[in-house]
Amino acid sequence: MFSVGPEDEEVGSSALQGDQSLEEAPESQEGEPLMRNDLQKVPSSARLRKNASATFSLPRIKEEPASQKPGSESKKQSRFSECWKSPWCRYGTAASLFIACVCILVLSAHVQRQQECECLSCPNKWTRYNQTCYFVSKRAGVWKEGQQLCSADGGSLLILDDAVQQQIDELFALNEDHWIGLKKDPDSTDWRWLDGSVFHGSVKYGTDPRMSCAYINKDIGALDCSSRRLWICMKQL
Template sequence: MAALTKRSVQPGPSADLQEGSGCYSCQEKWIGYQCNCYFISNELKTWKDGRDFCVSHNSSLLQIQTRNEPAFMKFSTSFYWIGLSYDEEHHAWLWEDNSTLSQDLLPFLKSVNPKNCIMYTPRGRILDAHCEKKFRYICKQQLI
């Protein structure tokens, strides 16, 4: 697996940050980690605008695979929009690729408002907020 350099992780990308993922190189201002590229925004956007930014960069809002993803941000206390939303038709929380959320990954989603969008901190906490509010966001581009 790819190792990170000794740079400290800031709430968002620095202008000179460009690292390889260990599999391929990432776009400028993106962070490579374990064969994925991540963009951690400094800019505040609505959930939809964050999603649109990610899509325009051939990625999606973060889809969490493990409780502390992305692990390199585990010291961040900020909340970020992620690519999870409630699908009324299926009565389920779905990721942007329409896959279902593993029940043990974020079991406390039962207490959030399904009309809201989900924010996540890499320490493993979630919050829900009105989708039109502006927060930072994380894009993830899978390279393999």
């Protein structure tokens, strides 16, 4: 056995450090290790190329979504063809289409009905009875003025028949004279409504040549057209 002295330990440690420094030191172009002073002379571009080669890594490959993978469309088509072979699938599809068509028709009919209701509404301050609108004035005027104001709202002075007479009796309690759309024909003794039809009933005071315009109260009578009376308008929807 032999012993190692302190001097030998120092020699060994210095030798070991020398070997590590040789391993860490870069090599020159001839393969010899470079010293610290020589390492400073190495160009920075050479060191960058060495670092770049050490940190190089392959790019990641992005996986395609399942919907974009080849074969997904063919799988969907195969599922649809398999479903279509079943009679229940065909009946269900036909029933769904039929229900959708019915819903569309019902919705379109409802929209059309609403539009018709908006178009068939009575003017402001008019009273509706079934498909007819009525208006009773609150002020008096001559026969011509009443007809003009009724016409401005798309109507005319009242043209009576049995149905209209019944509606007037139900809607209004007439205690005063009101102009109606009945006037004596200047070329004859006939009384005609504004729609051109002849009135075959009796007109109170109708034989007086000065009385050419008709009114209604409890009965139908004749007055001078320049007299001032209330009036009744009507409009068919």
